Amino acid sequence: MGIYNYNKENILKAGEILKNGGLVAFPTETVYGLGGDVFNPTAIAKIFEVKKRPFFDPLITHIADMDMLLKLTYINDYKILKLIETFWPGPLTLVLPKKDIVPSIITSGLDTMAIRMPDNNIAIELIKNSSGAIAAPSANPFGYLSPTTAMHVYEQLGEEVDMIIEGGSCRVGVESTVIDMTKKIPIILRPGGLSKEEIEKVIGVVESFDRTTSSPTAPGQLPSHYSPRKPLHILYEGINNNIDFSNSAYLSFKESGLQYGFKKVEILSEKGNMLEAAANLFSCLHKLDKEEVDNIYVEKIDEIGIGKAIMDRLYKASKK
Ligand code: TXA
Ligand code: MG
Numbered sequence: 001m002g003i004y005n006y007n008k009e010n011i012l013k014a015g016e017i018l019k020n021g022g023l024v025a026f027p028t029e030t031v032y033g034l035g036g037d038v039f040n041p042t043a044i045a046k047i048f049e050v051k052k053r054p055f056f057d058p059l060i061t062h063i064a065d066m067d068m069l070l071k072l073t074y075i076n077d078y079k080i081l082k083l084i085e086t087f088w089p090g091p092l093t094l095v096l097p098k099k100d101i102v103p104s105i106i107t108s109g110l111d112t113m114a115i116r117m118p119d120n121n122i123a124i125e126l127i128k129n130s131s132g133a134i135a136a137p138s139a140n141p142f143g144y145l146s147p148t149t150a151m152h153v154y155e156q157l158g159e160e161v162d163m164i165i166e167g168g169s170c171r172v173g174v175e176s177t178v179i180d181m182t183k184k185i186p187i188i189l190r191p192g193g194l195s196k197e198e199i200e201k202v203i204g205v206v207e208s209f210d211r212t213t214s215s216p217t218a219p220g221q222l223p224s225h226y227s228p229r230k231p232l233h234i235l236y237e238g239i240n241n242n243i244d245f246s247n248s249a250y251l252s253f254k255e256s257g258l259q260y261g262f263k264k265v266e267i268l269s270e271k272g273n274m275l276e277a278a279a280n281l282f283s284c285l286h287k288l289d290k291e292e293v294d295n296i297y298v299e300k301i302d303e304i305g306i307g308k309a310i311m312d313r314l315y316k317a318s319k320k
Pocket of ligand 1: 028030031032033034057058059060093095107110112113114118136137138139174175176177178180189190
């Protein structure tokens with residue numbers, strides 16, 4: 001139990017815990033994952049139980065090599081290989097037809113599965129010392145802010161995880177982009193660390209799920225998610241006089257004069273760099289959630305590049 005430093009001995013130990021059906025929280029480049037052995041349905045059930053996650057919400061499987069990809073899924077489109085060659089390891093999750101070897105609890109009974117190769121040495125070493133495939137949702141209670149440090153995991157799930165591996169702050173800071181490759185035109189189900197623009201440069205036009213017009217088809221698309229405990233409001237029309245400044249916190253994308261009235265302020269990136277803002281997003285929200293304020297306000301940004309994933313998280317966090 002508790003947080004363990006990253007070293008060879010602890011990775012071996014973590015691998016044993018996984019092989020014996022236990023749960024290990026580990027860093028990835030996006031957010032910390034709560035890992036269990038893909039081939040052990042009881043371990044997977046434990047993930048759902050610890051997170052209080054509904055069983056209809058399928059998990060992402062993490063792998064470290066192509067052999068495992070071929071063991072678990074069917075590759076039936078050249079575009080899939082192009083994406084893998086360009087973006088793996090990295091923040092891109094592919095939804096692919098699954099093989100029978102994959103337990104249905106991972107996929108909530110679907111005949112497709114979500115799979116990715118994380119760009120983080122600790123994660124890769126852990127996978128290599130496990131059965132070779134780790135299912136891992138973000139290591140937080142269902143619906144709450146995602147963890148981007150080992151301490152976030154400890155604060156939220158504490159002793160319910162057999163081991164938490166220390167890996168510093170996550171480089172990307174928002175979850176992977178999930179793209180369904182089983183459709184004629186691939187469709188982005190969840191915007192994330194890799195932008196639609198970057199994907200289209202490699203495989204041409206893809207569709208994306210539009211949160212404002214579509215009804216959810218995958219549970220990651222539920223309107224409310226990634227939420228702090230305090231109410232979060234997006235300032236679509238900018239800062240206005242209806243805000244009780246003395247009692248509110250402000251999440252700002254860059255250093256500016258606008259924030260001075262607020263009781264508490266977090267700045268996502270002093271220079272307004274959106275990649276840096278994404279990396280700091282959940283950390284800053286965790287901080288503001290602990291402050292003595294009644295409301296958190298955040299400005300709106302353009303949904304370009306990673307801005308799309310940032311606004312997706314903020315929009316869902318603002319829904320209760
Ligand atoms: O960055 C990430 O992706 C993190 C880190 C830990 O790798 N993981 C993560 O996992 O966010 P999770 O389980 O919270 O996200 C799973 C997402 C959900 O939106 C789920 O609906 C979707 O993937 N998903 C999983 N399997 C699917 C499938 N077969 N078809 C469609 N969507 C699927
Ligand atoms: Mg999550």
